[in-house]
Amino acid sequence: MPTYNGDEVNALVLDVGSMWTRAGFAGEESPYAYFPTSVGYMIDSDSESSKNNKKAPEQNPTIESNNENAEKNDSMDVDTETNKNEKSTNDSEKSDTRLKYYVGNSGISLFRPGMEVKNVLADGMVDDWDAYEKILDYALYNQLRINPEEHPIMVSEASWNSAEKREKLTELMFEKFKCPGFYVCKSAVLTAFGTGKSTALVVDSGADFSSAVPVYDGYVLQKGIVRQNLGGNVISDLIVDYLKEEQNYQITPLFEIKRKERVEVGKQPIFDRRDLGGITDSFRNYMIRQTVLEYKESVCQVLEYPYDENTASSRGNKSFEFPDGFSLVLGSRRFYEPEVMFQPNLFFNKDRTRIGKNLENMNTDKNDENINGNQNMNNNTNLERKKDAHEYMSIQELAYRAVSKCDVDLRPHLLHNVVLTGGNTLFPGFTERFSNELPKLCQSSRVRIHTPGSTIDRRYTAWLGGSILASLGTFHQMWISSEEYQEQGTSIVNKRCF
Amino acid sequence: MASSHITPTPDLHLTPTLSHHLKLKKAYKFIIFKISDDSKEIVIEKTSESKSYDDFVSALPPTDCRFAVYDFTYEMPDGGERQKLCFYSWSPDTAKVKPKMLYASSKDAIRKRLDGINIEIQCTDLDEVSHKSVLEKAMRTSR
Numbered sequence: 001m002p003t004y005n006g007d008e009v010n011a012l013v014l015d016v017g018s019m020w021t022r023a024g025f026a027g028e029e030s031p032y033a034y035f036p037t038s039v040g041y042m043i044d045s046d047s048e049s050s051k052n053n054k055k056a057p058e059q060n061p062t063i064e065s066n067n068e069n070a071e072k073n074d075s076m077d078v079d080t081e082t083n084k085n086e087k088s089t090n091d092s093e094k095s096d097t098r099l100k101y102y103v104g105n106s107g108i109s110l111f112r113p114g115m116e117v118k119n120v121l122a123d124g125m126v127d128d129w130d131a132y133e134k135i136l137d138y139a140l141y142n143q144l145r146i147n148p149e150e151h152p153i154m155v156s157e158a159s160w161n162s163a164e165k166r167e168k169l170t171e172l173m174f175e176k177f178k179c180p181g182f183y184v185c186k187s188a189v190l191t192a193f194g195t196g197k198s199t200a201l202v203v204d205s206g207a208d209f210s211s212a213v214p215v216y217d218g219y220v221l222q223k224g225i226v227r228q229n230l231g232g233n234v235i236s237d238l239i240v241d242y243l244k245e246e247q248n249y250q251i252t253p254l255f256e257i258k259r260k261e262r263v264e265v266g267k268q269p270i271f272d273r274r275d276l277g278g279i280t281d282s283f284r285n286y287m288i289r290q291t292v293l294e295y296k297e298s299v300c301q302v303l304e305y306p307y308d309e310n311t312a313s314s315r316g317n318k319s320f321e322f323p324d325g326f327s328l329v330l331g332s333r334r335f336y337e338p339e340v341m342f343q344p345n346l347f348f349n350k351d352r353t354r355i356g357k358n359l360e361n362m363n364t365d366k367n368d369e370n371i372n373g374n375q376n377m378n379n380n381t382n383l384e385r386k387k388d389a390h391e392y393m394s395i396q397e398l399a400y401r402a403v404s405k406c407d408v409d410l411r412p413h414l415l416h417n418v419v420l421t422g423g424n425t426l427f428p429g430f431t432e433r434f435s436n437e438l439p440k441l442c443q444s445s446r447v448r449i450h451t452p453g454s455t456i457d458r459r460y461t462a463w464l465g466g467s468i469l470a471s472l473g474t475f476h477q478m479w480i481s482s483e484e485y486q487e488q489g490t491s492i493v494n495k496r497c498f
Numbered sequence: 499m500a501s502s503h504i505t506p507t508p509d510l511h512l513t514p515t516l517s518h519h520l521k522l523k524k525a526y527k528f529i530i531f532k533i534s535d536d537s538k539e540i541v542i543e544k545t546s547e548s549k550s551y552d553d554f555v556s557a558l559p560p561t562d563c564r565f566a567v568y569d570f571t572y573e574m575p576d577g578g579e580r581q582k583l584c585f586y587s588w589s590p591d592t593a594k595v596k597p598k599m600l601y602a603s604s605k606d607a608i609r610k611r612l613d614g615i616n617i618e619i620q621c622t623d624l625d626e627v628s629h630k631s632v633l634e635k636a637m638r639t640s641r
Contacts, residue, residue: 194595196601473537475503
């Protein structure tokens with residue numbers, strides 16, 4: 001355990017991001033555990049056989065998933081039937097308690113019949129508290145292997161987290177984990193501090209969303225926060241669409257492949273599919289996302305100047321081989337999809353629907369029955385985008401709008417201290433492009449873009465900030481102690497941590 | 499706010515004597531503060547009477563962070579001397595993350611103890627701390 005200034009602190013730091021969770025000991029330079037913020041879950045079949053009042057996992061089990069269950073062995077099929085019957089009679093609250101959760105890299109990426117995958121956060125805030133608890137369980141007991149009753153815990157949160165959710169988190173920490181001290185810190189502030197700034201505009205582009213958060217003297221200026229759900233996952237979806245439409249190729253995730261043959265570049269893959277029953281849509285989709293992530297990390301880049309096919313094709317080719325043997329040599333295309341961060345209007349209409357597409361089309365061009373659910377999922381996200389009728393804005397406009405919402409005197413300070421962070425900014429060329437685009441919008445001020453450390457550091461800048469802060473002997477006066485919690489209740493978190 | 503709670507040492511009678519020292523008595527031209535090695539308090543590292551701005555700049559360590567106050571004097575274009583007290587948070591890109599974090603989260607504590615600061619400068623490289631860019635800032639604030 002790290003000891004500082006004679007005060008033993010032993011604090012733990014947790015940073016739960018939209019894609020990855022980082023957990024570790026305060027004072028260390030990198031998080032001890034780094035695993036996906038998604039959980040796999042399915043009905044706990046042990047308890048199911050003993051008690052017959054088991055229910056379907058979600059309130060919305062789709063027809064497709066029941067069909068898939070039907071493909072499984074008979075006994076499983078019967079179970080599903082009982083579940084369905086029970087569902088109509090049972091109240092919905094009891095359902096979650098009998099779910100079996102799988103967390104961590106090996107928990108979630110391993111195929112299990114009937115396992116669904118879901119993300120714990122929505123819009124940067126905790127959405128599913130049961131699953132969130134499982135993430136914390138896993139981080140504390142399985143990864144760090146400590147007893148939380150002995151360690152104060154610092155958790156980072158999105159700058160727009162609601163007061164109710166923070167109180168709920170406080171309650172969880174003290175009631176369930178019984179930790180001796182607790183503090184919740186805005187990740188934008190930790191990122192700014194970790195870059196050596198108490199005043200900064202923190203531009204964070206992650207998997208789910210991108211945000212621009214003004215921080216002044218260590219305080220988040222709430223009215224200046226601008227965010228939208230345009231992030232790495234949108235780029236991934238665009239890549240999947242491109243492969244489907246222009247290469248006539250559907251990604252088959254690695255776990256489904258039994259045997260593959262070498263094929264020439266651009267030729268349809270020849271492979272045998274493993275005979276697996278009970279693949280859920282959410283699991284397949286998750287695994288496809290992982291493959292696309294690899295694709296993005298291997299080949300995608302951002303041009304320094306607005307996308308131009310000629311410039312892009314002069315940058316050389318890179319090849320990528322998918323798990324099923326399908327391979328592509330990519331030239332200018334490598335630069336195309338990430339361009340959505342800077343020119344969303346190339347891809348999306350004003351109502352956030354894809355340009356040159358309609359929803360009917362997307363449903364009919366299906367040829368592989370197995371991937372139906374996947375298709376539906378894409379459809380759903382498209383529908384959501386449509387609901388949210390604001391036009392997508394580019395990342396530079398996002399930053400600019402955040403600055404414009406702040407006091408005039410502050411703007412030059414913020415623009416001079418722009419900090420770029422988040423996994424989605426790790427495309428080669430992203431920083432340079434952003435540094436070229438932002439000054440175009442605000443010509444009167446000098447703009448300076450800072451990026452924290454190396455690209456590896458950028459994956460956990462906020463965690464590192466928390467680690468240093470929580471390791472300070474002098475920080476002990478900031479912790480909410482369990483005594484204070486007993487006296488004042490959950491509302492203390494909103495008085496102490498802001 | 500998330501603060502380190504590293505505070506200026508109690509025996510460092512900063513206020514109001516600091517402004518007094520710098521402005522009235524002109525005892526010092528600049529003062530450089532650092533966070534003590536045990537990360538517990540902010541102490542004075544160096545004081546100087548040197549009139550040369552370069553001396554001040556070279557007193558800032560290239561790979562570590564510091565706080566500093568400089569008594570900045572300059573001439574207005576229409577003549578007449580002006581004087582501004584500048585507060586610097588020096589946090590070079592080359593510094594390690596730990597000092598960056600410590601200094602950024604402690605800035606508020608020292609800043610509150612300092613009276614009569616006219617200009618605040620958050621700087622990451624020599625360009626931002628240069629006489630020219632500070633002068634620019636000073637000119638903007640003085641009419």
